[in-house]
Amino acid sequence: LPCPAGAEELRPYTVNGDAIAESLTGAPGDATRGRTLVLERTNTCILCHSGPFPEEKFQGDLAPNLAGSGGRWSAAQLRLRLVDASRLNPATIMPSYYRLDGLDRVAPNWRDKPILSAEQIEDIVAYLATLRE
Amino acid sequence: MKFAATIVLASLLIAAGIVARPLIATEIPQGERRSGYSFMAPETRAMQDDRTSNPGMLWVLDGETLWKQKQGAAGKACADCHGDASSSMKGVAARYPAYDKPLGRPVNLEQRVNLCRVRHQEAEPLPYEKHDLLALAAYVAEQSRGLPVAPDPAPELEPFVTKGRDFFMHRQGQLNLGCTNCHDDNWDKHLAGSAVTQAMANGYPMYRLEWQTLGSLQRRLRNCINGMRAQNYNFGAPELVELELYLMTRARGMPVETPAVRP
Ligand code: HEC
Ligand code: HEC
Ligand code: HEC
Known part of the structure; x- marks a missing residue:
């Protein structure tokens, strides 16, 4: 079936425990691109997080430092944390980057699309997995 | 099904010490309330404090001129009815x-x-965020500088304050955040380089260095709503006035700082 105009279908995924084992795209992401995506302010990560980014002067401190996240979590666990962190902690302030339901009063220009695409999620997962302190 | 799984998962996470934040956000106790001023660098505070270097004073001075100008079909100036603003508008x-x-x-x-x-000058309303309206509002508000915020006690206002408060607490937008998530729960932290602060509205209209101009409280609120990627409201919308009303109850007792300076 064709999608409604402007809407982006989410790819199906399976949650096992606190993880999504399979890549959302069926292919591994690109860690170099992932680092760039994390540092882009419009993707919002560094508004809240700090990390091993010596070149970036303005980093947030609302959330844990991303350094070492690949040591603390597997790629599969990182994937669920990006897709929908609220499944793990319903009170979290971390947005669900790959979710369309359960949102209220979304501005028209952001409506019906996830914050990040499946490809972007995979690139970021690949990058975070390299952060082993 | 999903709910039950979430509960199991949540209890595992609690056992592992991962989940810490309470579900219900709480308002800041009276004794811990702080103006945005107290989060600023000493140079920015000095700029606000010194009338000769505070850029907002330019609008206040223009407001004083406008106060005395006859306007509209009635041919009356604000001063014709209200006299000396330093006493009538205090x-x-x-x-x-x-x-x-x-x-x-x-x-x-x-x-x-x-x-x-x-109603009284029989003139057109002035457009929001344009120089003249900001100047008149800044001039009137400056007459309260240093006086404690003292919200209107009219009992009719209660349902409107409640609506403003509900909006403040409500998660919304593509980022699924409520004002409270930042301004009650994380005011001691930083969003990228900016101090989050407690969303105290005791200095408006204020001069924002990022804007390079004076702006209203509603302009500031619309910025935060945009940041949440939520549907915004036009200037003057009842929803924004209700939010303003709630914010002033949060700032009760704090000195009026208009024209404040903020980063
Ligand atoms: C509005 C704030 C906010 C934003 C934006 C945000 N996060 Fe988070 N993030 C958090 C918080 C808070 C936690 C702590 C866990 C929790 O609350 O569930 C967290 C946890 C994490 C974790 C697990 C950290 C650990 O080691 O325990 C990772 C990884 C992560 N975030 C990555 C990201 C990435 C990548 C982005 C951007 C695509 C992002 N976050 C955007 C607030 C945020
Ligand atoms: C993701 C975090 C975040 C959310 C959500 C948020 N704000 Fe803000 N808010 C900020 C930051 C950061 C600043 C300070 C920006 C600066 O001055 O550079 C700010 C500034 C303000 C100020 C100015 C305070 C002063 O001292 O003048 C007010 C008022 C305010 N916010 C109200 C709100 C309201 C109302 C909402 C919800 C509709 C909201 N905010 C949502 C982060 C947030
Ligand atoms: C012809 C008389 C008249 C003129 C001219 C006039 N006002 Fe008023 N003003 C009033 C009256 C009467 C009220 C009480 C509310 C009402 O009936 O509208 C009032 C109320 C106010 C209040 C609210 C006072 C309070 O205690 O809540 C402010 C602020 C104000 N005027 C500012 C102005 C400004 C600024 C101008 C010029 C742009 C102006 N007024 C011009 C008659 C006038």
Whole structure:
């Protein structure tokens, strides 16, 4: 079936425990691109997080430092944390980057699309997995 | 099914010490309330404090000129009815938004100025965020500088304050955040380089260095709503006035700082 105009279908995924084992795209992401995506302010990560980014002067401190996240979590666990962190902690302030339901009063220009695409999620997962302190 | 799985998962996470934050956000206790001023660098505070270096004073001075100008079909100036603003307007801004009986709802200071233009000067309302309206609002509000914020006690306002508070607490937008998530739960932290602060509205209109101009409280609120990627409201919308009203109850007792300076 064709999608409604402007809407982006989410790819199906399976949650096992606190993880999504399979890549959302069926292919591994690109860690170099992932680092760039994390540092882009419009993707919002560094508004809240700090990390091993010596070149970036303005980093947030609302959330844990991303350094070492690949040591603390597997790629599969990182994937669920990006897709929908609220499944793990319903009170979290971390947005669900790959979710369309359960949102209220979304501005028209952001409506019906996830914050990040499946490809972007995979690139970021690949990058975070390299952060082993 | 998903709910049950979430509970199991949540208890595992709690056992592992991962989940810490309470579900229900709480308001800041009176004794811990702080103006945005107290989060600023010493140079920015000095700029606000010194009338000769505070850029907002330019609008205040223009407001004083406009106060004395005859306007509209009635050919009257603000001063013709209200006289010397330093006595007639003292303390007024400290209790705005206030209840307007004929309209049956709260109006903010800019709207009050425009009501006087329409009702009493028989002139067109001034456009929001344009120089003249900001200048008149800044001039009127500056007459309350240093006085404690003292919200209008009209009992009719209660449902409007409640609506503003509900909006503040409600998660919304693509980022699924509520104002409270930042301004009650994380005011001691930083969003990228900016201090989050407690969303105290005791200095408006204020000069924002990022804007390079004076702006209203509603302009500031619209910025935060955009940041949440939520549907925004037009200037003057009842929802924004209700939010202003709630914010002033949060700032109760804090000195009016208009024209404040903020980064
Ligand atoms: C509005 C704030 C906010 C934003 C934006 C945000 N996060 Fe988070 N993030 C958090 C918080 C808070 C936690 C702590 C866990 C929790 O609250 O569930 C967290 C946890 C994490 C974790 C697990 C950290 C650990 O080691 O325990 C990772 C990885 C992560 N975030 C990555 C990201 C990435 C990548 C982005 C951007 C695509 C992002 N976050 C955007 C607030 C945020
Ligand atoms: C993701 C975090 C975040 C959310 C959500 C948020 N704000 Fe803000 N807010 C900020 C930051 C950061 C600043 C300070 C920006 C600066 O001055 O550079 C700010 C500034 C303000 C100020 C100015 C305070 C002063 O001292 O003048 C007010 C008022 C305010 N916010 C109200 C709100 C309201 C109302 C909402 C919800 C509709 C909201 N904010 C949502 C982060 C947030
Ligand atoms: C012809 C008389 C008249 C003129 C001219 C006039 N006002 Fe008023 N003003 C009033 C009256 C009467 C009220 C009480 C509310 C009402 O009936 O509208 C009022 C109320 C106000 C208030 C609210 C006071 C409070 O305690 O809540 C402010 C602020 C104000 N005027 C500012 C102005 C400004 C600024 C101008 C010029 C742009 C102006 N007024 C012009 C008659 C006038």
